[in-house]
Amino acid sequence: MAVTIKEVALLAGVSTATVSRVIHNHDRISDSTKQVVRDAMSQLGYIPNAAASSLAGKNPKTIGIVLPNNPGELFKNPFFINAMRGISVYAQSKGYFLLYSFSRDEQEEIDFIQNYIRSGWVSGIILLASREHDRCVEYLNSVSFPFVLIGRPEDPQHTYWVDNDNFQAMYQVVNYLIDKGYRKIGFVGGPPTFRVTYDRMTGYRQAMNNRGFFPEDSMVFQGDDFSEESGYLGAERLLTLNGLDAIATTDDQLAFGVLEKLHKEHREDIAVTGFNNTVRGTYQHPGLTTVDVNADQLGERAAQLLINLLEQQTSNHQIITPNHYLVETQLIPRDTA
Amino acid sequence: MAVTIKEVALLAGVSTATVSRVIHNHDRISDSTKQVVRDAMSQLGYIPNAAASSLAGKNPKTIGIVLPNNPGELFKNPFFINAMRGISVYAQSKGYFLLYSFSRDEQEEIDFIQNYIRSGWVSGIILLASREHDRCVEYLNSVSFPFVLIGRPEDPQHTYWVDNDNFQAMYQVVNYLIDKGYRKIGFVGGPPTFRVTYDRMTGYRQAMNNRGFFPEDSMVFQGDDFSEESGYLGAERLLTLNGLDAIATTDDQLAFGVLEKLHKEHREDIAVTGFNNTVRGTYQHPGLTTVDVNADQLGERAAQLLINLLEQQTSNHQIITPNHYLVETQLIPRDTA
DNA sequence: ATTAATTGTGCAAACGCTTACATGGCATCA
DNA sequence: TGATGCCATGTAAGCGTTTGCACAATTAAT
Missing domain, CATH: 1.10.260.40 (lambda repressor-like DNA-binding domains)
Structure with missing residues (x-):
């Protein structure tokens, strides 16, 4: 043929x-x-013929991508499709094929990963769903199969990963707010167990301190999740404080909740910032000032990291590649701040 | 190993x-x-081992998906990610792997398809980008490689495809508008060369006629593309007519253009409907009444069609599968109608 | 001038699976 | 009872590449 x-x-x-x-x-x-x-x-x-070359023991030049099947999130947040596009840009330039699958839950994710590996189809894997205690990461480590995580791993020293510099990102946001004249800036974040929450909170604190503000603990709210409800609750809490003039959140969903509460209390004068640049924030009124995480770049870098890893493994040139990349975020000023 | x-x-x-x-x-x-x-x-x-089985002449049980790389569209419209998810639902249940690639232009699409085929990786292909005169379709036909098109092909008899029933969908929209009391309903569509425009316009005409309305040609506007600008232009044209009380469009982008013009002229009393249920329409004010094309279903059906085709090819059971599916649309009533 | 090392290429086995063909066992029929 | 046919399974070749080893030709070292 x-x-x-x-x-x-x-x-x-x-x-x-x-x-x-x-x-x-x-x-x-x-x-x-x-x-x-x-x-x-x-x-x-x-x-x-990829099958033959893969069978004969070569790098099949194919990368597997595992996505969470979270319809709501997928829909609201262009993150996934953009990350996939980013991956494809780099991978295709290097002649790699891309395999993807959506999984319903963690068990299914592991099943798919097993399938990928055992079937001999893929040479490496990119994980797009970073959870707290990720069994996929564990599994991949246990069989020592090459993979890259988009998101921050539990063991950043011995894992390949890409992520935003969350500290820096929030640091920037707070400075932006202060530059605009806001002074008493509250913080609404997700669960403190998430590394991302911690990093962003630290960025917030540091920025405030550097500019001579020292927020008491009451100005920091950490919800049980990243939902609108938690945001609403956070705003409720922070509104009891005097003179609050801005709220920085770690997620657009939280921000929407905050805005709702502020609207209800007719406190639209208070500035709000989100995180992730979801579509709703783009089109709602008022437009939400937020941070774009640059999903394209995250994907591209992840692919780069993985492919480097794979090629380095094959050849014996011992070029030590970094084990992670930090991708810049971008502040998107809109109406709410 | x-x-x-x-x-x-x-x-x-x-x-x-x-x-x-x-x-x-x-x-x-x-x-x-x-x-x-x-x-x-x-x-x-x-x-x-998929490589071995594929090499030994079996169905590699892998489907290639070709996506257009249109960042703007990808971002505004959850169509692609949803279609991909739909495909994955069915394909995974049948044990198929999925390959995807974004292409910059038609030439690159063809290159990728060639790569897919020649490399022996894939047993069939799903095309998500239906253009007017699709060279990919041509190519795939010329090498007679199994594929399914999402969208209506030029030769619907001899191609496998899935699409919405566009006639029916617009028919429904118009009936909805008439039921709500609107009488003088204008039409703003994309270029008449597109089959989808034609089908939706026919649905519009038929529905009007059946309810006893006979729109003159001046009530039908067909733009040069599917852009906001074209919508704006269309509204401008239609507003010269007396007594117009609604505008049905064939695309959310067109609808946004229409809304802009109406807003400018303070004619927000005129009802507007879109098509595709893009994210912006969900979150803007007023919410856009639109039609969801059910991308999930389209993807699922496409996968089903292709896999049937492939398995039927292998076995000699001559179960004749249909060569296309029509997927139902869903009217999403919101503020603009 | 001999030997040793290096360079460029070919030979053939191996990767894990599928499948046409071969085969032996059993039931059926005359 | 022997011939016939079917059924269930085994044998082995082949799918397109890769790669360790072999080998001839060239160059370098003595």
Whole structure:
């Protein structure tokens, strides 16, 4: 059917072994032969059979992506599709294929990962769902299969990951607010067990301190989750304070809850910021000032990290790649601050 | 490394051929042997090596998905991610893997398709980008590789495809408007060369006629594209008519343009409907009455169609599957109508 | 001038699975 | 009882690549 390595070999007048070596840029092949073989390949439109090469023990040049199946979140937040696009940009430029699957729950995620690995289809995996105590990470570590996490892992030293610099991001937000003249800035975050909450809160505290403000604990609210309800609750709490003029949140959903409460109390004068640049914040009135996490970049970097890892594994050049990247966020000023 | 068919055969006390036959449910294997083999498989946690099975000439059980890389559209419209999820629901239940790629332009789409096919990775393809004169469709036909189109093809008789019943959908919208008391309903559509425009316009006309209204041509506007600008222009044109009380559009973007013009002219009394249920329409004020195209379902059906096709091809049971599915749309009433 | 090391290439086995063909056992029929 | 046919399973070749090993040709070292 399709063109095989044999036909290329025949046309180039060499053995299949040589063709294979040319494909992989083996260093013991003379430049002249390389040229001849390459000409033959392009003349025939040869594309290696991925199944065969994978079977013969090579990097299948395919990356598996595991997504959480959270319809609500998927819909509200362009994060996933953008991350997938980012991954594809880099992976495709390196000739990698991409496999994806949505999973209903953690168990299914693990099942899919097992399938990916055992089936021999993929050479590495990117996880897009960072949970607190991630069994997928555990599993992948236990079988020591190459993977990259989008999000911050529990063990940042021994895991490959990409994430935003959450400290820096919130630091920026608070400085922006102070620059705009706000002084008494409250904080509404998600559960304190999440690393992301901690990092953003630290950024908030640091920024305040550096500018000469020292928020008491009552100005910091941490909800049980990242929901609107928690935001609403947080606003309720913070409104008991005197002179509050701004609320920085760690998530758009929280921010929406905050806005709702503020609206109810006719305190629209209070500034609000969110996080994640969800679509609702873009189109609602007033537009929500928020932070874009640059999902595209996160995806691209994740792919880069993984592919580096894979290629480095194959070759014996010991170029030590970093084990993580921090991707810049971008403040999106809109009406609420 | 992983468990192979040999180990299963050894444990079950049969040959590898028998194991293979059990996997594929060959009918000449006795029930008792089947049971023994299945037990062995599950005991060892055996998962067939996809590369090997694909190489040996079997259906690789992998579907390639080609997406357009249109950042703006991707962001505004949850269509793509939902369709991908829909595909994954069905495909995963049938044990199929999914490959995806975003392409920058038509040429790249074709390149990716070639890669998919020549590499032997995929057994079938789903196209999510239906254009007017689709070279991908042409190419796939020319090499007669199994594929399904999401959207209406040029040759609906000899292509596998899924789509909404666009006629029906717009018919419904217009009836809804008439039921709500609107009488002089204008139409703003995209370019008339698109089949979807034609179908929806026909639905509009038919519904009007059936209820005793006979819109003159001046009540029908067809833009050069599906943009807000075209919508704006359309509204401008229609506003010259007397007594207009509603505008049905074929796309949310068009609707947004229409709303803008109406707002400018303080004619918010005029009802407006969109199409596609984009996120902006959900969150803006006033909320846009629109039609959800059920992207999930479209994806699921597309996967179903393709997998049926593939399995039917393999086995010689000649169950003739339909060559297309029409997926129901859903009217989403909100503020603008 | 001999030997040793290096370079460029080919040979052939191996990867894990499928499947056409072969085979032995059993039931059926005359 | 022997021939016939079917049923359940085994044998082995082959799918397209990769790669360790072998080997011839060249270069370097003595």
